[in-house]
Amino acid sequence: MGSKSAMEGLVLFLVAISVQVLVDVPRANRPYYGVDFPGMIPTGRFSNGFNTADYVAKSMGFVSSPPPYLSLAPSSSLVGLTALTAGVSYASADAGILDSTNAGKCIPLSRQVEYFNATRATMVAAVGSGAVNALLFKSIFLLGVGSNDLFVSAAAQQSRNRTAAEQQSDAAALFADLLSNYSATITELHAMGARKFAITNLGLLGCVPALRALDPAGACVDGLNLLAAGFDGALRSLLAGLAPRLPGLVYSLADSFGLTQDTFADPQASEYTDIAGACCGSGRLLAEGNCLPNSTVCSNRDQHVFWDRSHPSQRASLLTARAFYEFFFRKGYLPPDQRAGGVGPEVPAHPTGGRGLFANKKKILFAKRDLQPNQRAGDSAFYDGPAQYTTPINFMQLAQPS
Ligand SMILES: *[C@@H]1O[C@H](CO)[C@@H](O)[C@H](O)[C@H]1NC(C)=O
Ligand SMILES: *[C@@H]1O[C@H](CO)[C@@H](O)[C@H](O)[C@H]1NC(C)=O
Ligand SMILES: *[C@@H]1O[C@H](CO)[C@@H](O)[C@H](O)[C@H]1NC(C)=O
Ligand SMILES: *[C@@H]1O[C@H](CO)[C@@H](O)[C@H](O)[C@H]1NC(C)=O
Numbered sequence: 001m002g003s004k005s006a007m008e009g010l011v012l013f014l015v016a017i018s019v020q021v022l023v024d025v026p027r028a029n030r031p032y033y034g035v036d037f038p039g040m041i042p043t044g045r046f047s048n049g050f051n052t053a054d055y056v057a058k059s060m061g062f063v064s065s066p067p068p069y070l071s072l073a074p075s076s077s078l079v080g081l082t083a084l085t086a087g088v089s090y091a092s093a094d095a096g097i098l099d100s101t102n103a104g105k106c107i108p109l110s111r112q113v114e115y116f117n118a119t120r121a122t123m124v125a126a127v128g129s130g131a132v133n134a135l136l137f138k139s140i141f142l143l144g145v146g147s148n149d150l151f152v153s154a155a156a157q158q159s160r161n162r163t164a165a166e167q168q169s170d171a172a173a174l175f176a177d178l179l180s181n182y183s184a185t186i187t188e189l190h191a192m193g194a195r196k197f198a199i200t201n202l203g204l205l206g207c208v209p210a211l212r213a214l215d216p217a218g219a220c221v222d223g224l225n226l227l228a229a230g231f232d233g234a235l236r237s238l239l240a241g242l243a244p245r246l247p248g249l250v251y252s253l254a255d256s257f258g259l260t261q262d263t264f265a266d267p268q269a270s271e272y273t274d275i276a277g278a279c280c281g282s283g284r285l286l287a288e289g290n291c292l293p294n295s296t297v298c299s300n301r302d303q304h305v306f307w308d309r310s311h312p313s314q315r316a317s318l319l320t321a322r323a324f325y326e327f328f329f330r331k332g333y334l335p336p337d338q339r340a341g342g343v344g345p346e347v348p349a350h351p352t353g354g355r356g357l358f359a360n361k362k363k364i365l366f367a368k369r370d371l372q373p374n375q376r377a378g379d380s381a382f383y384d385g386p387a388q389y390t391t392p393i394n395f396m397q398l399a400q401p402s
Contacts, residue, residue, distance in 0.1 A: 012057050012066055012087040012140045013116065013194075028093070031293045032280050036301060036314055044068075046093065048279065048307045049314030053091070055321030056142060056198070060399050065089055069115050070107075080122035084135065090115050096149035097178045097185075109145055109181070113188055120192055136193035137248070140399055143186075144200035144256075146231055149178055151205065154224050171227060175234045183238055190246045197249070198395050200324070201235055202228040203256035207264065209278040209287030210309035218276055218285060232257050236391075252398040254324040255389045263305065263319075270319060273303040280308050325395040 027044075028034075034042040036049035045051045050058075053065040066087030072079045082088055094106035101108065107115070123132045153174055162170060186197065205211075206224035215221070236253060243249050267275045279298040282289030286296060291308040298304060307313040312320070 012060060012062060012142060013083075013090070032291060032295065032297050035280075035297065046308065046311040047314050047317060048301050050317060051314075052144075052200075052312070052317040052320050053089070053142060055318050056325060056395060057087075059321060059325040059395065060140065062086070069119065073115075076122045077126070079119050080126040083119050083123050084127065087139070088116075088119055094148055095145065096152065097145050097181045098149055101149045101152050106148075109185055113185055116189070117192060133193045137195045138401065139194070140196050140198055140395075141189060141194045142198045142200075146178060146182075146202050146235075147205055147228075149174075150202065150224065150227050150231065154221075154227065171230060175231060178231065179234050179238050182235065183242060186242060186249075187246065190249060195248045195250060196398050197239075197251040198254065198324075198398055199235070199239065199251060200254040200256050201232040203260040204228065204264065207260070207276075208310040209276060209281075209285050209306050212276050213284045213287040213309070229257060250393070250398060250402070252324070252390045252393050252395050254395070255391070256320070259320060259323050259389050263316075267305075271303060272305055273300065274298075275305045277304070278306050278309045279304040279313060323389045 028046045029042050029044045031042055033045065033047065034040060034049065037043055037045070045054075050064070057063075057065040066089045067082060068089045068091070069079070072082050072088065079088070090107070090112035092107035092112065094102040095108055095112070096102060096106075097109050099108045099110055120132065120136075123135075157167065157170065186194075189197075204220065204225050205228045206221035211221045211224070212218045232255075239251055239253055243251065263270055263272070264275050267273070277285035278287040278291070279301050280291035280295050281287050282292075282295055286298070287306075287309040289295065289309075291297075301307065301313055302315040304313045305316045307316075
């Protein structure tokens with residue numbers, strides 16, 4: 001395909017695509033995970049089918065996202081060969097930015113970076129450092145991490161009796177730790193030859209079905225959303241500050257928060273009928289229990305934002321990847337600096353969507369132009385115009401040869 005040849009030599013490395021996991025970690029290698037995957041096989045993805053990383057990779061011309069490092073690690077020649085051709089994924093469920101987050105239950109970010117370093121050594125052994133650097137300069141490093149750090153921190157905070165002022169200083173200390181580690185990680189990867197970073201910020205963590213199920217009205221946990229917004233603001237500044245200091249660094253920061261917020265404010269625009277509950281699980285909102293082989297599974301999975309109590313559906317992943325990759329933005333999108341209350345999120349107070357966030361605001365509407373042939377249901381929400389969910393460039397621009 002055309003885009004593939006333009007990307008020749010492009011390799012995608014997934015570092016730290018951590019997935020949202022709350023307590024009582026489910027495993028995704030059993031039904032009904034993968035119920036919509038080709039062949040209906042559970043693949044370990046926390047989705048009914050493909051995930052966002054798969055769709056980002058597919059957009060860039062790959063068949064799907066790269067294979068996991070640990071499946072290759074027993075053979076160093078396999079690691080090297082795969083890294084040189086298909087990329088490698090170091091992502092780990094439960095992982096956070098901090099080693100302490102879910103310690104012992106995941107591969108933390110720092111270890112993922114070590115695995116990449118080991119991978120790089122096998123690549124150099126195979127083709128030499130000149131060729132490796134040339135390849136890495138063109139490769140995309142996809143990072144999305146931090147949600148588990150915030151979940152763990154928020155859970156710990158709940159059991160402490162802190163004043164509002166103390167909570168603020170706790171949050172500031174947490175952000176300082178997270179951002180200094182994130183900064184160190186990007187700097188290390190850059191030192192190893194990484195140049196192109198696709199980074200996703202944190203979405204409305206307080207609105208995952210598992211948390212809504214705890215509220216009598218099914219409302220989101222606003223405090224956690226505020227924490228995510230605070231992290232996102234700090235991440236944005238971090239990247240803007242790092243770029244001039246790290247020669248050749250280019251990045252695309254994707255706004256999961258804004259996309260989720262807009263999706264929840266106007267679900268119909270994306271043809272969602274359920275933005276609050278899970279599609280596979282048990283109890284209230286199908287979100288009190290994990291998605292297990294004896295769970296109830298909804299049939300209209302494409303109309304659900306969430307697949308299980310904390311992970312998006314395949315279709316939500318597709319729309320997310322598309323929003324980050326291409327020049328599309330959603331009706332009603334407001335850039336972070338134009339949102340009501342600055343970075344503070346406004347979220348629907350009720351799972352059915354409640355008041356539209358932008359009901360009283362002027363909508364940014366662009367004429368709908370010719371849509372790409374691969375666009376399907378839900379696209380009415382997207383308009384061809386300047387990239388709005390990514391800054392300063394979108395994933396497609398990032399992947400273009402420089
Ligand atoms: C990467 O590995 C090399 C040895 O191959 C080592 O000298 C270097 O410190 C490592 N870098 C990081 C960031 O782990
Ligand atoms: C929490 O702290 C406040 C004052 O700092 C105190 O009045 C209150 O009793 C404490 N609550 C608990 C459950 O310890
Ligand atoms: C991450 O932060 C912790 C504590 O702030 C620090 O001890 C550790 O060295 C940091 N790791 C990196 C890779 O910067
Ligand atoms: C499903 O099975 C698990 C044990 O594997 C059990 O704990 C749970 O109660 C069952 N859930 C339902 C909805 O039957």
